[in-house]
Amino acid sequence: MSYYQMNEKLAIDYVKGLGFFSETARLVAREVGDGNLNLVFIIRDEEAQRSLVLKQALPYVRVVGEGWPLSVERTIFEANALEIHNKLVADYAPKLIHRNDQLALIAMEDLSHLQLMRYGMIEMKKHANFPQHISTFLANTLFYTSDLYMDPEEKKKLAAKFVNTQLCKISEDLIFTDPYYDAERNNINPELRPYLEEVFWKKDYLWLEASKLKYKFMTEGQSLLHGDLHTGSIFAGEDETKVFDSEFAFFGPAAFDVGKIIGNFLINYVSWWGKDVDINQIKDYREYLLNSIVDIYNLFHKKFIDNWERDAQDISVKVEGYQQQYIRRLFVDAIGFCGAVMIRRTHGLAHNIDVDGIEDLKKRSKTQIRVLELGEKLIMNREAFKNIEEVVAFVKDNLGLEMKI
Amino acid sequence: MSYYQMNEKLAIDYVKGLGFFSETARLVAREVGDGNLNLVFIIRDEEAQRSLVLKQALPYVRVVGEGWPLSVERTIFEANALEIHNKLVADYAPKLIHRNDQLALIAMEDLSHLQLMRYGMIEMKKHANFPQHISTFLANTLFYTSDLYMDPEEKKKLAAKFVNTQLCKISEDLIFTDPYYDAERNNINPELRPYLEEVFWKKDYLWLEASKLKYKFMTEGQSLLHGDLHTGSIFAGEDETKVFDSEFAFFGPAAFDVGKIIGNFLINYVSWWGKDVDINQIKDYREYLLNSIVDIYNLFHKKFIDNWERDAQDISVKVEGYQQQYIRRLFVDAIGFCGAVMIRRTHGLAHNIDVDGIEDLKKRSKTQIRVLELGEKLIMNREAFKNIEEVVAFVKDNLGLEMKI
Numbered sequence: 001m002s003y004y005q006m007n008e009k010l011a012i013d014y015v016k017g018l019g020f021f022s023e024t025a026r027l028v029a030r031e032v033g034d035g036n037l038n039l040v041f042i043i044r045d046e047e048a049q050r051s052l053v054l055k056q057a058l059p060y061v062r063v064v065g066e067g068w069p070l071s072v073e074r075t076i077f078e079a080n081a082l083e084i085h086n087k088l089v090a091d092y093a094p095k096l097i098h099r100n101d102q103l104a105l106i107a108m109e110d111l112s113h114l115q116l117m118r119y120g121m122i123e124m125k126k127h128a129n130f131p132q133h134i135s136t137f138l139a140n141t142l143f144y145t146s147d148l149y150m151d152p153e154e155k156k157k158l159a160a161k162f163v164n165t166q167l168c169k170i171s172e173d174l175i176f177t178d179p180y181y182d183a184e185r186n187n188i189n190p191e192l193r194p195y196l197e198e199v200f201w202k203k204d205y206l207w208l209e210a211s212k213l214k215y216k217f218m219t220e221g222q223s224l225l226h227g228d229l230h231t232g233s234i235f236a237g238e239d240e241t242k243v244f245d246s247e248f249a250f251f252g253p254a255a256f257d258v259g260k261i262i263g264n265f266l267i268n269y270v271s272w273w274g275k276d277v278d279i280n281q282i283k284d285y286r287e288y289l290l291n292s293i294v295d296i297y298n299l300f301h302k303k304f305i306d307n308w309e310r311d312a313q314d315i316s317v318k319v320e321g322y323q324q325q326y327i328r329r330l331f332v333d334a335i336g337f338c339g340a341v342m343i344r345r346t347h348g349l350a351h352n353i354d355v356d357g358i359e360d361l362k363k364r365s366k367t368q369i370r371v372l373e374l375g376e377k378l379i380m381n382r383e384a385f386k387n388i389e390e391v392v393a394f395v396k397d398n399l400g401l402e403m404k405i
Numbered sequence: 406m407s408y409y410q411m412n413e414k415l416a417i418d419y420v421k422g423l424g425f426f427s428e429t430a431r432l433v434a435r436e437v438g439d440g441n442l443n444l445v446f447i448i449r450d451e452e453a454q455r456s457l458v459l460k461q462a463l464p465y466v467r468v469v470g471e472g473w474p475l476s477v478e479r480t481i482f483e484a485n486a487l488e489i490h491n492k493l494v495a496d497y498a499p500k501l502i503h504r505n506d507q508l509a510l511i512a513m514e515d516l517s518h519l520q521l522m523r524y525g526m527i528e529m530k531k532h533a534n535f536p537q538h539i540s541t542f543l544a545n546t547l548f549y550t551s552d553l554y555m556d557p558e559e560k561k562k563l564a565a566k567f568v569n570t571q572l573c574k575i576s577e578d579l580i581f582t583d584p585y586y587d588a589e590r591n592n593i594n595p596e597l598r599p600y601l602e603e604v605f606w607k608k609d610y611l612w613l614e615a616s617k618l619k620y621k622f623m624t625e626g627q628s629l630l631h632g633d634l635h636t637g638s639i640f641a642g643e644d645e646t647k648v649f650d651s652e653f654a655f656f657g658p659a660a661f662d663v664g665k666i667i668g669n670f671l672i673n674y675v676s677w678w679g680k681d682v683d684i685n686q687i688k689d690y691r692e693y694l695l696n697s698i699v700d701i702y703n704l705f706h707k708k709f710i711d712n713w714e715r716d717a718q719d720i721s722v723k724v725e726g727y728q729q730q731y732i733r734r735l736f737v738d739a740i741g742f743c744g745a746v747m748i749r750r751t752h753g754l755a756h757n758i759d760v761d762g763i764e765d766l767k768k769r770s771k772t773q774i775r776v777l778e779l780g781e782k783l784i785m786n787r788e789a790f791k792n793i794e795e796v797v798a799f800v801k802d803n804l805g806l807e808m809k810i
Contacts, residue, residue, distance in 0.1 A: 147623050152577060153570035163565045165558035172557060177721050204725045211721040212730070218552050219626045316582050316616040320609045325617070 001102045003072060006056045007031075011041040018098050018107060020052055021045050029054075032112070037061060037070065037247070042112055052097055053111070057104040057247075070166055072104035074247040077164050079106050081249035084224060085137075088144050092137045093243050111242050114235035121231060121268045122354055124277075124285045131295035133241035134234075134261060139303030142254040145224035148312050148326075159221055159251040167227065167248045168218075175344045176214035180207040188347045191365035196347060200372055209379045210343075213336050221251040229257045230341070231264045232352075255330045258300060259337030263375075264352070265293050266395065267342055270371045271354040273399075274363040290392045297334075297388035301327065335382040335391060342375035370399055406507045408477060411461045412436075416446040423503050423512060425457055426450050434459075437517075442466060442475065442652070447517055456515040457502055462652075475571055477509030479652040482569050484511050486654035489629060490542075493549050497542045498648050516647050519640035526636060526673045527759055529682075529690045536700035538646035539639075539666060544708030547659040550629035553717050564626055564656040572632070572653045573623070580749045581619035585612040593752045596770035601752060605777060614784045615748075618741050626656040634662045635746070636669040637757075660735045663705060664742025668780075669757070670698050671800065672747055675776045676759040678804075679768040695797045702739075702793035706732065737787050740796060744783035751776045775804055 006014065008029035021027060025045040033040035038058060044051040057072040079101070085093035098107035120127065147155055178186050181201055188196065200206075226233070227248030235242040269289045272282045308323060317323065345352045346368040355371060358364040377398060378391070385391050411419065413434035426432060430450040438445035443463060449456040462477040484506070490498035503512035525532065552560055583591050586606055593601065605611075631638070632653030640647040674694045677687045713728060722728065750757045751773040760776060763769040782803055783796070790796050 147620075152623060153574055156568050156570045156573065160565055160568045163561050165561045168561065169558055177719075180724075181720070207721075207724045208726045208730075211724055211727050214721050215552075215731075218557060221624045221626055314582075315586070316612075316619050319585075319612045319616055321613045322616050325613075326620075 001100070003059075003103055005058070006039055006041065006054070006103075006105070008041060011043060011054050011056075014103075014105075015043050015052065015054060015107060020097060020107070021050060022048065025050075037074070042110055044110075051110040051112075052107050053094070053109070054105060054107050073101075074164070074167055075099075075104040075106060076101050077162060077167070077249050078245070078247035080161055081224065081226070081246035082106065082108065084145065085141065085243070085246065088140045089137045089243075092133055092241050093246075108244075111235045111244070114237040114240060114242060116232060117234040117236040118231040118264075118268075118353060120236055122271075122357055124281065125236075126285075126288050127236045127241070127292075129239055130236055130241055131292055131299055134243075135296055135299035135303055137241070137243055138258055138261075138300045139307055141226065142223040142257065143304055143307040143311075145251075146222055146254070147314060148308060148317055151313070158224070162224060162250045164227070164248065164250040168250055168252075171227070171248065172214060172218060174348050174350065175340055176210055176217060179344045179346075179348045180210055185349045186347050187349050187351060189361055189365050189368060191361040192347055192368050195365065195369055195372075203376070206376050206379065209336065210340055213333070213340050213379070216253045216333060217256060217337075220253040223251065223254040225250060225252045225254070225257050227252070227257070229260045230352075231261070231268070253333055253337075255333030256337045258297070258330070259334040259339075260341045262293055262296065262334065263338040263341035263345075265289050265296075266338065266374060266378075267345055267352050267371055268354045269395065270374060270399070271352075271358070271367060273370060274358045274360075274367040290395065294388050294392055297331075301331075331387075332382050332385075335385055336379050339375040339378035339382070342371050342378070346371050346375075374399060406505070408464075408508060410463070411444055411446065411459065411508075411510070413446060416448060416459050419508075419510075420448050420457065420459060420512060425502060425512070426455060427453065430455075442479070447515055449515075456517075457512050458499070458515045458517075459510060459512050462509040478506075479569070479572055480504075480509040480511060481506050482567060482572070482654050483650070483652035485566055486629065486631070486651035487511070487513065489550065490546065490648070490651065493545045494542045494648075497538055497646050498651075513649075516640045516649070519642040519645060519647060521637060522639040522641040523636040523669075523758060525641055527676075527762055529686065530641075531690075531693050532641045532646070532697075534644055535641055535646055536697050536704055539648075540701055540704035540708055542646070542648055543663055543666075543705045544712055546631065547628040547662065548709055548712040548716070550656075551627055551659070552719060553713060553722055556718070563629070567629060567655045569632070569653065569655040573655055573657075576632070576653065577619060577623060579753050579755065580745055581615055581622060584749045584751075584753045585615055590754045591752050592754050592756060594766055594770050594773060596766040597752055597773050600770065600774055600777075608781070611781050611784065614741065615745055618738070618745050618784070621658045621738060622661060622742075625658040628656065628659040630655060630657045630659070630662050632657070632662070634665045635757075636666070636673070658738055658742075660738030661742045663702070663735070664739040664744075665746045667698055667701065667739065668743040668746035668750075670694050670701075671743065671779060671783075672750055672757050672776055673759045674800065675779060675804070676757075676763070676772060678775060679763045679765075679772040695800065699793050699797055702736075706736075736792075737790075740787040740790055741784050744780040744787070747776050747780035747783070751780075779804060 008031060011029045012027045025048060027043055027045055029041045029043045031039060031041050039056045041054040042051055043054055057075040059072050060069050079096065079099040082093060082096040086096055094111055095109040096106060143149055226243060226246050227250055228245060233243060233245040269286055312318060355364060355367055358367055374395065413436060416434045417432045430453060432448055432450055434446045434448045436444060436446050444461045446459040447456055448459055462480040464477050465474050484501060484504040487498060487501040491501055499516055500514040501511060548554055631648060631651050632655055633650060638648060638650040674691055677691065717723060760769060760772055763772055779800065
């Protein structure tokens with residue numbers, strides 16, 4: 001079956017063959033994709049109250065149009081990653097129902113009763129169970145796909161299934177390269193441009209550190225990463241957390257996933273500066289965000305070590321001191337990646353609505369500068385932090401006086 | 406064509422079809438393999454003075470017999486690596502004439518007019534041009550297959566052709582794991598055993614550093630390595646250097662190839678202690694060895710940087726300070742790998758004839774202890790050396806008084 005592009009009618013016809021719905025079901029499809037890369041249909045049997053999501057990769061980047069072609073093979077990476085997530089962290093990823101690599105599509109559990117976490121956070125929603133959930137997601141995916149646990153030959157064969165050249169290239173460019181100079185693809189708030197030109201782009205010491213992080217991203221095949229673990233890749237409800245959009249999955253440094261989610265919390269933390277919200281509400285929400293960051297990291301740390309103590313296989317990693325330096329490096333790198341993703345979301349190609357929701361461009365630029373400054377400080381000081389509590393204290397103390405609320 | 410094992414007659418029949426020899430040539434074949442993994446035939450047309458080498462992988466480790474099966478796909482890695490060496494360093498690798506992946510064989514230039522470098526070195530032969538040659542080999546293979554030069558997508562696709570699970574596993578076990586405990590596969594001089602049990606195997610701090618190097622070996626996909634660059638993988642003549650046996654090739658840390666060749670020079674350096682050779686000859690040869698090490702490293706360094714200045718592609722690596730830290734890390738890691746390969750060659754599965762040529766086991770054990778002690782010191786102090794001259798001075802000063810000649 002060769003590739004053809006779905007529409008709502010074709011999507012209904014296709015899923016009828018999957019045995020998921022009854023043969024006589026009256027199905028309704030709705031295209032809900034707001035991403036750049038894919039079509040996403042929710043297909044529903046209203047009577048039986050059953051639904052699924054059909055996601056199909058487009059052979060180009062949607063927002064740019066057909067001028068930026070992108071192989072649809074990324075669906076294969078997403079399906080491969082989902083299969084692993086369904087094994088290792090079944091509660092925290094959508095259930096894969098069907099895959100068709102030729103059509104570049106996957107059918108999966110419909111999670112539309114949940115809200116995108118990023119939208120929840122701009123409404124100041126608190127997700128009390130999120131640290132428990134995401135820490136398990138991180139600890140299990142990052143430990144059980146590493147050489148700590150896997151047979152090294154099996155691990156290399158699995159890594160070979162995730163040679164995700166195109167999507168890695170996007171991250172390499174958009175996260176680690178373009179933001180550090182006046183690259184064409186950057187998406188720059190005109191009010192921010194003077195700061196970039198006069199200050200930010202002159203910081204070669206920062207670009208150097210970003211390049212070191214890029215090197216790790218490009219060469220350190222430690223664990224299977226989600227690869228794009230921001231708050232826009234997570235559905236969060238009262239008691240549920242579901243990580244989706246795993247098409248960026250590849251074997252890279254474990255710290256990248258950890259740092260990316262923390263960085264997205266910090267973007268939200270900074271974004272309240274410049275928003276017209278009651279100051280006590282902001283104080284309270286920021287307290288919640290920082291507490292969440294501490295819990296995410298410490299629970300991840302604990303669960304990762306629990307996995308290690310219970311299930312580490314390689315005799316070489318059991319020698320005195322190995323675990324400590326492994327975890328320490330992971331922490332330091334995570335703080336570095338955290339800073340890098342904060343920076344890329346201010347003036348790189350893709351932004352976060354947390355900050356871009358500030359409509360006044362002047363005000364927005366001031367908030368963006370605080371994001372950039374915090375990102376920079378985290379990168380530059382990453383070796384100095386002893387633990388996540390120190391990072392959080394640093395965030396509180398170092399955003400400049402006018403940031404304090 | 407499915408796999409069948411060659412013998413001298415079948416080898417002659419096979420090469421007749423390659424068009425390398427004239428149709429009427431009278432060919433003579435001789436099996437000369439002394440390795441553990443392969444059959445090696447030299448096939449010769451005496452009249453035309455033409456010859457080639459036919460190398461076929463065996464589906465098991467020869468020395469152990471059929472009890473240690475090993476996939477013959479390693480020939481594919483060797484052929485793939487040779488193709489790249491023929492492009493990047495044509496003068497310093499055998500010319501690939503033919504490959505047949507189904508039969509797990511390659512035909513290549515006959516280099517039997519040259520001597521195995523290791524044998525030359527135990528005869529105190531000097532290879533005056535070797536540093537020039539091997540430094541080019543290293544600088545070109547390690548630079549032009551890295552992300553410094555290659556398009557990152559092409560590099561990842563190339564790396565996917567070198568997912569060399571079985572042979573990497575051999576290195577992971579035999580170099581970085583087994584020597585640090587009483588592993589079954591170790592090959593231990595009984596006179597050395599007390600030192601191992603009472604001293605060496607109690608050094609957890611050393612095992613920790615070896616495990617860190619193992620982590621780099623397993624996860625850092627920096628450049629296409631030869632993967633087994635010791636003096637037994639090199640033919641060296643007066644004016645010629647040919648690196649062969651690239652079946653261990655994979656994408657790993659560039660420092661591994663650099664450190665391995667230096668480590669083999671240092672094993673030879675130590676080996677003269679305990680040999681019945683004129684003391685002035687030893688002094689002279691050791692001077693030659695240390696000078697060679699300095700030249701190998703410094704020429705490599707210079708050529709690698711020349712390649713960088715001329716051909717680096719990625720804008721991220723041009724930022725101030727990046728090159729310096731990249732090269733510094735490569736140097737430090739190389740000294741670490743150098744120490745690790747010295748250690749594995751004393752009591753791991755595979756030894757060097759340099760030291761094992763000492764027939765008196767008691768004497769041999771004393772020399773082996775000096776190899777182990779030097780290897781350890783290089784690993785433990787690797788961060789402290791500023792340059793290769795300091796390493797060489799350290800070797801001279803730190804082998805213990807009784808080592809000085």
